[in-house]
Amino acid sequence: NNTNGLATCRMLLAELEAHQDAWPFLTPVNHKAVPGYRKVIKKPMDFSTIREKLTNNQYLNLETFIVDVNLVFENCERFNEDDSEIGRAGHRMRSFFDKRWTELL
Numbered sequence: 001n002n003t004n005g006l007a008t009c010r011m012l013l014a015e016l017e018a019h020q021d022a023w024p025f026l027t028p029v030n031h032k033a034v035p036g037y038r039k040v041i042k043k044p045m046d047f048s049t050i051r052e053k054l055t056n057n058q059y060l061n062l063e064t065f066i067v068d069v070n071l072v073f074e075n076c077e078r079f080n081e082d083d084s085e086i087g088r089a090g091h092r093m094r095s096f097f098d099k100r101w102t103e104l105l
């Protein structure tokens with residue numbers, strides 16, 4: 001039910017934030033420091049924004065939470081080369097997340 005969904009969101013987000021490869025995703029990408037980002041990425045998302053939304057009760061359930069987490073990884077794959085530090089971190093974080101939430105189903 002809904003409460004279980006929110007406890008699961010809190011647990012999953014804590015694990016994402018604590019992951020050693022989370023560093024590119026902990027704060028919003030600084031579009032002043034990253035040329036082209038604002039133009040290319042229409043829906044920026046990061047773990048601190050997800051934390052804020054969770055705190056403000058903006059996620060209806062686990063599914064709406066997963067949509068935002070996946071947006072972090074889709075933006076990363078769109079903007080970063082697979083063969084780059086940030087690109088590789090994104091792939092590692094995505095596979096970590098996919099494995100974790102499916103384990104909890």
Ligand SMILES: Cc1ncccc1N[C@H]1CCCS(=O)(=O)C1
Pocket residue numbers: 023024025027028029030034076079080086
């Ligand atoms: C996820 C992402 N995609 C594209 C460019 C940059 C980033 N992340 C940055 C976030 C702040 C720290 S950093 O500047 O090292 C990396």
